[in-house]
Amino acid sequence: MSVLMSIRSELTHIVEALKAVTNVDIIIVDEKLDRIVSTVGKKFASGNKAPLFSAFHNCIITGEQYFIEDPKDDKICRNCASKEICRELVEFCIPVRFNNEIIGVLGMCAYDELAKKNLLTNKESYMNFESQLSRIISTILSEKNITRKLEYRSSELITLINSINEGIIIINNNKEIITINNYIKEKLNVKTNTMPDITELLTEKAYKKLASLHFNDQVGPVTLEGMEFVINANPIVIKGEQEGIVFVLSDFDKMKESVLEENRKKDLVTFEEIVGESEAILQARREAIQVAQMDAAVLIMGETGTGKEVFARAIHSASRRKDDVFMAVNCGAIPENLIESELFGYEKGSFTGANSSGKAGKFEICKDGTLFLDEIGDLPFLMQVKLNRALEEKEIVRVGGNSPIKVNPRIISATHRNLNSLAEKNLFREDLYYRLNVVPIHLPALRDRGYDVIILARFFLNRFSKAYSKDLAGFTPEAEKILMKHNFPGNIRELRNLIEYAVIFEEDSIIGAHNLRKKIGKEKETENLKLSDLTKSYEKSIITNRIRSLGDSVDSKKEAARQLGISIATLYRKLES
Numbered sequence: 001m002s003v004l005m006s007i008r009s010e011l012t013h014i015v016e017a018l019k020a021v022t023n024v025d026i027i028i029v030d031e032k033l034d035r036i037v038s039t040v041g042k043k044f045a046s047g048n049k050a051p052l053f054s055a056f057h058n059c060i061i062t063g064e065q066y067f068i069e070d071p072k073d074d075k076i077c078r079n080c081a082s083k084e085i086c087r088e089l090v091e092f093c094i095p096v097r098f099n100n101e102i103i104g105v106l107g108m109c110a111y112d113e114l115a116k117k118n119l120l121t122n123k124e125s126y127m128n129f130e131s132q133l134s135r136i137i138s139t140i141l142s143e144k145n146i147t148r149k150l151e152y153r154s155s156e157l158i159t160l161i162n163s164i165n166e167g168i169i170i171i172n173n174n175k176e177i178i179t180i181n182n183y184i185k186e187k188l189n190v191k192t193n194t195m196p197d198i199t200e201l202l203t204e205k206a207y208k209k210l211a212s213l214h215f216n217d218q219v220g221p222v223t224l225e226g227m228e229f230v231i232n233a234n235p236i237v238i239k240g241e242q243e244g245i246v247f248v249l250s251d252f253d254k255m256k257e258s259v260l261e262e263n264r265k266k267d268l269v270t271f272e273e274i275v276g277e278s279e280a281i282l283q284a285r286r287e288a289i290q291v292a293q294m295d296a297a298v299l300i301m302g303e304t305g306t307g308k309e310v311f312a313r314a315i316h317s318a319s320r321r322k323d324d325v326f327m328a329v330n331c332g333a334i335p336e337n338l339i340e341s342e343l344f345g346y347e348k349g350s351f352t353g354a355n356s357s358g359k360a361g362k363f364e365i366c367k368d369g370t371l372f373l374d375e376i377g378d379l380p381f382l383m384q385v386k387l388n389r390a391l392e393e394k395e396i397v398r399v400g401g402n403s404p405i406k407v408n409p410r411i412i413s414a415t416h417r418n419l420n421s422l423a424e425k426n427l428f429r430e431d432l433y434y435r436l437n438v439v440p441i442h443l444p445a446l447r448d449r450g451y452d453v454i455i456l457a458r459f460f461l462n463r464f465s466k467a468y469s470k471d472l473a474g475f476t477p478e479a480e481k482i483l484m485k486h487n488f489p490g491n492i493r494e495l496r497n498l499i500e501y502a503v504i505f506e507e508d509s510i511i512g513a514h515n516l517r518k519k520i521g522k523e524k525e526t527e528n529l530k531l532s533d534l535t536k537s538y539e540k541s542i543i544t545n546r547i548r549s550l551g552d553s554v555d556s557k558k559e560a561a562r563q564l565g566i567s568i569a570t571l572y573r574k575l576e577s
């Protein structure tokens with residue numbers, strides 16, 4: 001389509017206006033001589049094109065104006081294809097330019113004496129019309145371009161908001177709904193011919209709440225047509241003035257589902273996957289299975305890497321809450337000033353660095369799920385008070401907020417510290433300790449699990465052989481001996497890492513002692529030690545563990561000595577040996 005054809009309707013208005021003012025007929029052709037508009041109508045005999053070699057044609061070729069006072073005799077018209085049938089008394093051709101190119105011709109033609117007189121009288125002023133004409137065409141074209149871009153943008157936006165899987169409602173400052181996407185029409189059963197009021201659609205309560213938040217925050221979940229939505233409001237601001245509001249409605253179930261999915265992918269653990277046959281681990285498993293079905297708080301105690309989180313996940317998977325969220329928070333790893341917002345969330349702008357739209361905390365996200373509070377013994381004292389209150393009242397208040405939010409997560413906590421003795425020393429709130437410790441589960445250290453070391457080692461060998469595409473059949477007797485003798489202060493995590501290392505570096509078809517030794521370190525090897533040295537080291541580890549579980553004070557050491565049936569002096573001597 002030629003440039004002029006693309007603005008045909010605009011040109012029609014111009015041509016009609018010109019005809020009204022000048023009383024002469026106007027014809028516009030494009031660079032291919034196609035007539036775009038004409039006031040002459042059907043009076044033309046020869047089709048839709050201007051004749052070849054006509055004044056129009058010459059004007060396109062040369063870019064010059066032609067004022068022809070006697071068309072039949074003028075040399076410009078000598079070769080015109082329609083010369084014989086030409087009825088024009090006077091003809092004036094002006095080239096139409098855009099971006100310095102000739103894109104067509106505007107012709108002013110007189111077919112009667114009155115028009116002829118008019119054209120001749122105003123010849124001078126019409127001859128100056130060329131530059132104005134080009135300006136008008138340029139303006140129309142750039143406006144047309146902007147309009148086309150706007151139309152494109154608008155249809156792009158409509159397509160976009162109709163293809164997303166969230167609800168979009170846009171209102172103007174008079175609270176009138178101006179856009180609503182297909183998702184909302186379908187989910188909230190909205191008929192566009194009877195557009196409801198925005199407060200009816202979002203509920204009066206949710207609308208008022210968003211209004212109190214200056215339409216720059218979120219509320220929810222809000223139940224609409226039986227579905228739960230989180231409603232996010234954002235003002236449309238143009239040059240500093242609010243011109244309307246966009247509401248985005250997200251399906252709360254789906255939001256939860258995505259958190260769930262994330263967790264499922266991360267680690268879905270069942271009791272079947274908890275490896276080990278030692279009496280200590282079987283006992284812990286039995287207790288955990290029994291308590292899983294109940295909603296009681298569980299406190300899992302054990303050294304680092306003994307599988308506390310694995311147990312917590314398995315309890316969740318076997319509980320009534322298994323289809324809801326499981327979330328783990330490491331109370332010892334989060335800076336003290338952030339722990340409250342991590343657990344309870346925060347309102348918009350409540351502290352520097354906070355997300356501008358506020359954020360739900362772990363309690364809110366898994367309000368019906370399981371919250372695993374790892375390293376609970378490291379929770380700052382002030383937070384212990386707040387946590388205790390939240391558990392007691394089953395509601396939390398976001399940092400910087402004032403409305404309470406109902407929450408009811410099942411709490412499983414874990415610690416490698418002795419909470420009882422911390423509570424006795426007033427380092428851990430007693431009321432919180434009792435609230436968390438409804439069902440205690442003790443996980444044994446790996447060194448106390450006997451042959452489980454080999455069972456677990458084989459389990460990890462199998463897992464990592466697959467992961468690294470290695471064909472490893474097992475361990476040499478010497479390698480098994482090293483595993484059985486090693487103390488494993490890092491417990492199952494250390495064993496897992498050790499086996500992964502050995503799998504990567506083993507060049508034989510069976511894991512030998514060499515790579516295990518390399519990783520454990522020569523100094524930790526015990527096989528060349530005498531029985532007396534081994535006994536000493538074993539005694540030392542028993543004493544250290546007992547002290548670790550009781551606390552590091554002098555009193556704790558006295559208590560450890562009492563429990564082990566030795567004097568405090570013997571305890572110190574054995575520790576120093």
Ligand SMILES: Nc1ncnc2c1ncn2[C@@H]1O[C@H](COP(=O)(O)OP(=O)(O)OP(=O)(O)O)[C@@H](O)[C@H]1O
Pocket residue numbers: 273274275276302303304305306307308309310311374416492493496
């Ligand atoms: N019984 C088990 N069977 C198989 N793998 C296990 C078992 N127990 C723990 N693991 C593995 O050992 C590693 C450590 O477990 P986990 O993180 O649960 O320990 P933890 O006691 O919570 O550690 P920390 O106190 O350091 O947080 C994980 O890789 C886990 O998969």
